Amino acid sequence: MRKIVLQMMMTLNGRVDSPDEWVSGVPDDLYAEINRAYGDFDTILVGHTTYKEMFAYWPDALKDESKVTQEIAQKMHSYKKYVYSRTENGKKLAWNNSEYAPAQSDDDIKKFIAELKSNPGKDIHLSGGASLAQTFVRLGLVDEYHLYVYPVVSNGKVLFEKVNDKNPLKLISSTSFSNGVVALYYEQLKNRISISRDSF
Template identity: 35%
Template sequence: MELTETITRSDIMRKITVGLFSGADGVVAEPQTWHFPYFGEELGAAVMKQIGETDTVLFGRKTYEGFAESWPAREEAKGDDYLMAKALGDKRKIVVSHSPLEFTWRNSEQVQGDLIEYVKELKAEEGGTIGLSGSVSVVRQLMRAGLLDELHLYIHPVAVGNGLRLWEDDLDEPLKLKLISCDVFKTGTLHVVYGPAD
C-alpha cells in the first residue's frame, strides 16, 4: 500500500521578511536623510529581491503614507521605475494603525483587531511571502512574538548619532537570533540577514 503524507496548514506557514536601513550605530530612523550615498547597484538589487518576492506587504501607517504619496504617481508617470511601481500597486497592502484609514492606493486594507492575532491568521492563509517595509514598532512586536522569519539589515558605514534604534531599552531579556547570511557591498554596506534562533 502506498503511504501518503497529509500536509497541514501549520506545515506551510507563509514567511515574513523585513528590510531596514541602519547606521553602524544602530540608528534606523529617517534613512532618507543619510543612506543615499550608499545606495548602489548591489543594495538596490537586494532590496528589490526582498520586496519583489512578496505578494503582500505589511506597513505601519507612517511608512505606508510615504509609499502611497509617491509610488502611485511614479506608476502613472511610467518612468524608469514603472515596473516596480506597478508591482507595488498590484500587491496586497495591509496597514497597521489604531485610527480608521481611507485608502486611494489600490489593494490597500487595514489590520482589524489585535496585530499579533491578525498576523498569525495572515501567516496561516494561502499565499506567498509577506514583506514588511520600515515600521520599526511593528517589527519589534512581530520579533518578540516570534512571527518574523527574516530580518534584512542593510548596515551602512556611518554613525548617524541621533534617532530611533531598532532596539531601545524595551527588552526584558536578550532576543536571540541566528545568522542566515552576510554580504559586503562595494560601498561598505553590510547586508546581514537574521532569523529567530532555533
C-alpha cells in the first residue's frame, strides 16, 4: 500500500511555518537529496496557500539554468496535486494535474486518504503548509516523517503541538549536510487515536 510521507523543513524546536524567516538557504548537497526523495512520489498533498506559492515558482523553474532545479520542477509539474481548502473548494485550479481534495470534515479527509492509498502508484508526498501537516499528524494519517532540521530555533507554529498522546516512531536513517541541516527519516510504528478536533 502507498504511504503518506510528510516531508518538511523545520527548526530545531519544530517550527514549520513561514520558512522564509528562518531557512538560511538550500545548499547543493541538500537540494540533490530532496530531488532524489521526490522521485519516490507521484502525488502531492498541499494546502491552498502553499499551493499558490508553489504555482508562482515551479512552472517557470522548468527553464532554470540548474539541472537539479529543472528536474524538481518537472516532477512538480507531473505530480497529481490535491489541494486542501475549506473555503476555495470547487473552483478550477490552473496548474497541471491539480484538483481540490475533500476537506469539509476530518471524516472527509480520512476517507479520501484511505481511498488514495489503496490505489496503485508511488508514495504520496504531504507537503504542507503547517496547518495541513498538523491536521494529518493529529489524525494519525502520516506513515513516514522526512524532516530536514535547520540549526536554528525560532518562535512560530510547531509541527507536533496538536499531538495529545504517545506517538512512537522508528528511525529509518539520518544524514547531515554542508549547512548543518540534519535529515531525519522516521517510520510511524502505530496509528494513534485523535481526541481533539481542530480545523486547518
